[in-house]
Amino acid sequence: MALLELKNVTRRFGSFTAVDNASLGIEAGEFFTLLGPSGCGKTTILRMIAGFDLPDAGQILLDGKDLADTPPEQRPVRTVFQSYALFPHMTVAQNISFPLTMARLPQNEICQRTQETLKHMRLADKADKYPRELSGGQQQRVALGRALVSRPRVLLLDEPLAALDAKLREEMQIELINLQREVGITFVFVTHAQDEALALSHHIAVMRDGRVEQVDEPSKLYGFPKSRFVADFIGHINMLDAQVLEAAHGHTRLAITGLGEITAPPVAGISAGAKGAFAIRPEQVRIGIHGEVAELKNHFPGEVRNLLYSGDVTVYKVQLAGGSMLEALLPNSAPGRAEFFEVGDAVRVGWRHDAGVFLHE
Amino acid sequence: MSKKHAELSPAARLTKWLVSGSPFVFLLLFFAAPGIIMVLASFRYPGEFGGLAPLTADPGTLHGLTLETYRFFFSDLIYTEIFFKSLLVALATTLICLVMAYPLALLIARSPKRSRDFMVLLVILPFASNFLIRIYAWMILLGPQAALSLMLNGLLGAFGMEPVHLLFSPFAVLVAMVYVHLPFMVLPLYTNLERHDPALLDAAQDLGANAWQRFWRVTFPLSLPGIFSGSVLVFIPVMGMFAIPDILGGTGDMLIGNLIKEQFLGTRDWPFGSTLSIMLTIAVLLFVWVAAKLGSTRGRYA
Numbered sequence A: 001m002a003l004l005e006l007k008n009v010t011r012r013f014g015s016f017t018a019v020d021n022a023s024l025g026i027e028a029g030e031f032f033t034l035l036g037p038s039g040c041g042k043t044t045i046l047r048m049i050a051g052f053d054l055p056d057a058g059q060i061l062l063d064g065k066d067l068a069d070t071p072p073e074q075r076p077v078r079t080v081f082q083s084y085a086l087f088p089h090m091t092v093a094q095n096i097s098f099p100l101t102m103a104r105l106p107q108n109e110i111c112q113r114t115q116e117t118l119k120h121m122r123l124a125d126k127a128d129k130y131p132r133e134l135s136g137g138q139q140q141r142v143a144l145g146r147a148l149v150s151r152p153r154v155l156l157l158d159e160p161l162a163a164l165d166a167k168l169r170e171e172m173q174i175e176l177i178n179l180q181r182e183v184g185i186t187f188v189f190v191t192h193a194q195d196e197a198l199a200l201s202h203h204i205a206v207m208r209d210g211r212v213e214q215v216d217e218p219s220k221l222y223g224f225p226k227s228r229f230v231a232d233f234i235g236h237i238n239m240l241d242a243q244v245l246e247a248a249h250g251h252t253r254l255a256i257t258g259l260g261e262i263t264a265p266p267v268a269g270i271s272a273g274a275k276g277a278f279a280i281r282p283e284q285v286r287i288g289i290h291g292e293v294a295e296l297k298n299h300f301p302g303e304v305r306n307l308l309y310s311g312d313v314t315v316y317k318v319q320l321a322g323g324s325m326l327e328a329l330l331p332n333s334a335p336g337r338a339e340f341f342e343v344g345d346a347v348r349v350g351w352r353h354d355a356g357v358f359l360h361e
Numbered sequence B: 001m002s003k004k005h006a007e008l009s010p011a012a013r014l015t016k017w018l019v020s021g022s023p024f025v026f027l028l029l030f031f032a033a034p035g036i037i038m039v040l041a042s043f044r045y046p047g048e049f050g051g052l053a054p055l056t057a058d059p060g061t062l063h064g065l066t067l068e069t070y071r072f073f074f075s076d077l078i079y080t081e082i083f084f085k086s087l088l089v090a091l092a093t094t095l096i097c098l099v100m101a102y103p104l105a106l107l108i109a110r111s112p113k114r115s116r117d118f119m120v121l122l123v124i125l126p127f128a129s130n131f132l133i134r135i136y137a138w139m140i141l142l143g144p145q146a147a148l149s150l151m152l153n154g155l156l157g158a159f160g161m162e163p164v165h166l167l168f169s170p171f172a173v174l175v176a177m178v179y180v181h182l183p184f185m186v187l188p189l190y191t192n193l194e195r196h197d198p199a200l201l202d203a204a205q206d207l208g209a210n211a212w213q214r215f216w217r218v219t220f221p222l223s224l225p226g227i228f229s230g231s232v233l234v235f236i237p238v239m240g241m242f243a244i245p246d247i248l249g250g251t252g253d254m255l256i257g258n259l260i261k262e263q264f265l266g267t268r269d270w271p272f273g274s275t276l277s278i279m280l281t282i283a284v285l286l287f288v289w290v291a292a293k294l295g296s297t298r299g300r301y302a
Helices: A042-050 A092-102 A107-120 A136-148 A166-183 A194-200 A218-223 A228-233 B002-007 B010-041 B068-075 B077-109 B113-128 B131-142 B147-158 B170-195 B198-206 B211-222 B224-240 B243-248 B256-266 B270-298
Strands: A004-013 A016-026 A031-035 A057-062 A077-080 A154-158 A186-191 A203-208 A211-216 A238-247 A252-256 A260-264 A275-280 A286-288 A298-309 A313-320 A325-331 A346-351 A357-360
Touching (some): A004 A042, A016 A042, A016 A057, A016 A211, A031 A194, A042 A077, A042 A154, A092 A107, A092 A136, A107 A136, A166 A186, A166 A194, A194 A218, A203 A218, A203 A228, A211 A218, A211 A228, A228 A238, A228 A275, A228 A357, A238 A325, A286 A325, A313 A346, B010 B270, B077 B113, B077 B256, B131 B170, B170 B243, B198 B211, B224 B270, B256 B270
Parallel strands (some): A154 A186
Antiparallel strands (some): A004 A016, A004 A057, A238 A252, A238 A275, A252 A260, A275 A357, A298 A313, A298 A346, A313 A325
């Protein structure tokens, strides 16, 4: 049984449905991420788990017990707020010991656990500083320490990295992964940044308009999106309108509008005539003039229209014969790589028969 | 802050001088200068018919500089006593205002944004009417034939107790003091409370604090600067107030303000009035300084 379970949770604000019949299961000790564009309902779910908001319908269960009648201050759940919400009139040590004081623990235990947490969060030398005297990363660690010191069952994180600059963000991502592994507490992380979600999570729930679109491991979500929305939201992807010609056991034959026939991986529960889109990641598309591309099962002629050189990789935008555009991403690291292309070059693009995914409408 | 200062262009600096120039000159002329005159006056003798005795005159009359008024102030305990009574009234007024204003300010600060301005308007609405008229209104409200007195004395009579006089009593003075100065406590408190980040209360609750703990651990300590400003704004004018005790107080309810007024308008002893004024200023500054010291040790974050 999952540690934290959402059963058909719905939350409406007036005529706006913020969360629409959402069901989720979050396992003990995992790093779970709610991912979606702003207004998709991810923060509302977080607030309902914390207890600041109550579902209009459905249940939120912790260890199988309904939380509806438990006020926020009594839930074994802690939140790291987007703004950190550190108490400005308390020192770092006072901030961290706050939940222990509220729980009326004996003074020596408060002291001891505060010291442990200060040390663990590398804040021992900042114990007597006030929050405004700290850098963004240090404030973040105070917020984490304060939330973890009372050893909650679940830690909720509401876009805690949004306020940090790119470099610090990456550092904090690594710190978060390590911290989660060390303490073994279930993290529920909310973000709109798909790269952050992919980097941090064990499981990701992609949300859209209050509904859960797909819940999966990061690599599954990236490799096998189940809808156009998920495919488009996570990373870059080429999307071509397609119709199923033949649904065989080992492969699928698709007709790409204006382009021709291709072979694609098999799709369960699909039959000939079904319409949808063929989606393929830019890094799975090969580009070339000579032999190697022609050896692939699917290949088409095209013309380089744009190229974006970004150091480690170059993205080529190729116009295909049928008029549709295809992005191909080539690493610039391949030793002895001979072929580079310019705008206007006639090229061939191709991909393996087992690359890409057909998304049924 | 200093960085910002250095970035100002010459034109901007000139503008700054021009803008701050007129209030500066005004304060210099009408605050600092009279203050200095007052200090000087306190070291002179009173003139025969009010005003000050000349610095140089015939040998037979009082003239020149003297410490006589200061000696006189400390020679009779009555003046120190009036000082302490004024201090007590000012402290009581400040405390009652604080207790009454805090819930109101909190209520306004936590109301929906669009109704806040209207509620603040209601708080300052009494200022739309003349101060003296409002004080005289209390004369009627607290008068012996008013419903309040009749009801109270009826009740006291029923329990076999002596009837009380509400008007011309310390009670009437305190009621009017609180009534007049309440907005000065509400406004700074509201301004402070309204700025509090609501996420802090969410965080406190999330970390296990109940409603009571959220107030005493978060809201209250963060509102100390507001409490300080409001208290100063109430305490200082109450210390110098003479109109309210004049109108609503009894013969024994003289406060320091009345004493000073009496020196200038009644006995026409300007030097002693000046001395009393200086003593009042010193007492108030000392008191506010101590309060600020106490506040700043806890308010370093502000």
